[in-house]
Amino acid sequence: MRIATWNVNSITARLPRLLAWLESSGTDVLCLQEAKVAEEQFPFAELRELGYEAAVHATGRWNGVAVLSRVGIEDVVKGLPGDPGYEGAQEPRAISATCGPVRVWSVYVPNGREVEHPHYAYKLQWFEALRAAVAGDAAGSRPFAVMGDYNVAPTDDDVYDRAAFEGATHVTPAERAALAALRETGLTDVVPRPLKYEHPFTYWDYRQLCFPKNRGMRIDLVYGNAPFAKAVADAYVDREERKGKGASDHAPVVVDLDV
Numbered sequence: 001m002r003i004a005t006w007n008v009n010s011i012t013a014r015l016p017r018l019l020a021w022l023e024s025s026g027t028d029v030l031c032l033q034e035a036k037v038a039e040e041q042f043p044f045a046e047l048r049e050l051g052y053e054a055a056v057h058a059t060g061r062w063n064g065v066a067v068l069s070r071v072g073i074e075d076v077v078k079g080l081p082g083d084p085g086y087e088g089a090q091e092p093r094a095i096s097a098t099c100g101p102v103r104v105w106s107v108y109v110p111n112g113r114e115v116e117h118p119h120y121a122y123k124l125q126w127f128e129a130l131r132a133a134v135a136g137d138a139a140g141s142r143p144f145a146v147m148g149d150y151n152v153a154p155t156d157d158d159v160y161d162r163a164a165f166e167g168a169t170h171v172t173p174a175e176r177a178a179l180a181a182l183r184e185t186g187l188t189d190v191v192p193r194p195l196k197y198e199h200p201f202t203y204w205d206y207r208q209l210c211f212p213k214n215r216g217m218r219i220d221l222v223y224g225n226a227p228f229a230k231a232v233a234d235a236y237v238d239r240e241e242r243k244g245k246g247a248s249d250h251a252p253v254v255v256d257l258d259v
Helices: 011-025 044-049 118-138 173-183 226-231
Strands: 002-007 029-033 053-057 065-069 074-078 094-099 102-108 144-149 220-224 232-237 253-257
Touching (some): 002 011, 002 102, 002 220, 011 044, 029 144, 044 053, 053 074, 065 094, 118 144, 118 173
Parallel strands (some): 002 029
Antiparallel strands (some): 074 094, 094 102, 144 220
């Protein structure tokens, strides 16, 4: 079973590449982030032609998450129980579903913007709500994973230059502590390092030639429980999908499971 996560940075802009990638990659389950469409505008028909069902939590031009599956979708939960909300609204940042033998969450963790910004406090509160929401499944006997754009680089090795991020979000002790607390529910990072590249980044800014210069970050993660991690046969970052015109600024992260 091949399962993946990908922040597509607008499914409308990325649809031709997404459809081509699904066909070529042989992915069974894909967790998507930053759909940036209302649910009624989601390309259900195009995906159905390729054999994929879709569970979607999206409300408009910002955020939006989805799970695509060609092995079935059941027990869908839209939104994060205990979501703290931001400025009085709950944003579409989490969706969970059971796909064949595996249960997954597709998550788009708040960016945080700046350390002194209210969005940063919201980010840490959101992490705590996520930890509480997944704890039961994380400790369970069914293969389970929380996949998506975490907007946190777990270690200094996961950014191209730690000094370039001094005083910025994505690398602060509090954010990394939130990741550690999530792992303590029974989850582990199932994508090994190094992979094919010394620094298997998953995100490169569009500006300042960051991708050609490999000035990236590893912020798209797959955290699986013990049964999920035991089933992992291979894992990689599809760096090739970041190349070329019309690419997302994130690359897909792919995990093969022997289940």
